[in-house]
Amino acid sequence: MKKLASILTMTFLAAPAWAKLPLEKLKMPPGFSISVWAQVPGARSLAQAPDGRVFVGSRSGDKVYVVKDGKVQIFAQGLESPNGVAFKDGKVYIAEISSIREYDGSLAAKLPLKPVRTLAQKFPSDTHHGWKFIRFGPDGKLYVPVGANCNVCDPGKDYARIYKIDVNGTSKEEVAAGVRNTVGFDFHPLTKELWFTDNGRDWMGDDRPPCEVNRLTAVGQNFGFPYCHGKDILDPEFGRGKKCSDYVAPVVELRAHVAPLGMRFYTGQMFPAEYQNSIVLAEHGSWNRSTPQGYRLTFVKLNGSQVEKTESFIDGWLQGDLAWGRPVDVEVLSDGSMLISDDKAGVIYRLTYKVQR
Incomplete structure (x- = not known):
């Protein structure tokens, strides 16, 4: 009995930290459910290999x-803010502040x-907005x-x-200028055009300017950037003598300070049809707004390249003014489910859908 009690005590003490996360507080459309897929410290950008590994x-x-297969390992270490990861042709690419390193991506490694x-x-060594999201485009080039x-x-x-880059x-x-800080982008499944999130500047008030x-x-x-924000807001200092009509307007104005990061076009078969070829993006959440906002996933419904809602x-x-999690990136798995990274909770969630009967 003492041995059994000891085993039970050890099991209780070894309960993972994510077991205490209040997943029941997450609100989503009917049919969707969310669970913790993996516990990963400071989980940020996601990239997957064809064999199912997720970096x-x-x-x-x-x-x-x-x-x-549920096992978390350190792939590489000793890096400077290695936010960005990408996989191509059996190789893993990791973006640091000023450089990108290539690694052997084989299962046998x-x-x-160590980098190959x-x-x-x-790239510049500035740490202010220096961390990077990277992704390969349809042209085989790495976008940085x-x-x-x-x-x-x-x-x-x-x-x-x-x-x-090649x-x-x-x-x-x-390929693009006037982009304050994008930490997430994807390529339209049909047109192959680049779509990206962008974080708006601070210190223009709680509700201006919009993120994009x-x-x-x-x-x-x-x-x-820095002359015009959103569709028609001239910067109070740098916008003098400029016209917003001279720049490309965002296709979506998000709420101010929500810090949109990772975004993907949904191309799986699990979710309802309205999600197909439309955008799911992560709002990491405000840090300097008097009343916090963001800290959620947002759905952008497209009809072709036109935004419907x-x-x-x-x-x-x-919850109130306190956040227990901050979503960062999303990734669509081969079965149609979606992964969501959370650098505050230190986990990756898996989002699934089942038709309601």
């Missing part, structure tokens, strides 16, 4: 993790790994943003931009 970046730590090489292309090195300023030619060469092409979802229709377009999808990480 998980972190911003405040120095590690990138890999999750396979012994973890944790550092890519030739370099460089955020503004300030809250609001005229940052110069090397900042507030999105680039694409990982096997030295090319580095600017943008659509790139031509290489070289300028989205207005924008609405709350999953809400409840914010």
Whole structure:
């Protein structure tokens, strides 16, 4: 009996931290359910391999993790804000502040790994908005943003931009300018156009300016930062003598300070038909608004490339003025379910749908 009691006590003490998360407070449409899929410290950007492994970046730590069949391992460590992760052709790419490293992505590799090489292309070393989200485009190039090195300023030619690079060469092409800080983007499943979230500037009040979802229709377009915010708000300092009509307006104006990060087009078969080829994005949540907002998933319904509606999808990480979780990125699995990373709770959730009878 003493041995049994000891085993029960050890089991109780070993209960995972996520077991105490109040998942019942999350509100979502009928038929959807959410559970903890993995416990990963500071879980941020997500990328998956064809074999089902999921790579998980972190911003405040120095590690990138890999999750396979419920097992979490350190994939690489000793890195500087390794927020961005991408997988292509058996290789894993990790974005630090000023560089991108390539790793062996094979199943046989012994973890944790050392990088095979550092890519030739370099980026600024500023830590302000320096952490990166990266993703391969339909053209095979790796898309890499460089955020503004300030809250609001005229940052110069090397900042507030999105680039694409050839990982096997030295090319580095600017594809978009006037982008304050995007930490999430995806390519439309049909048109292959780049869509991205962008975080609005601070210190213009609780409700201005809006955060954004943008659509790139031509290489070289300028989205207005720091001169114009949202569709028609000139910056009180840098907007003098400018016109918002000279810049590309966002396709969606989100609420101010909600900090939209990861976004994906839903291409699975599990969710209802209205989600197909439409956007799910993570609002990480405000940090300097008198009444907090964000801390939720948002659904942007598209008809082709036209926005039909924008609405709350999953809400409840914010309770009153306190948040117990902060969603960061989303990723669609092969079975049609969706992963959601949360860097505050230190977990990855799995969202599923079952038809109601």
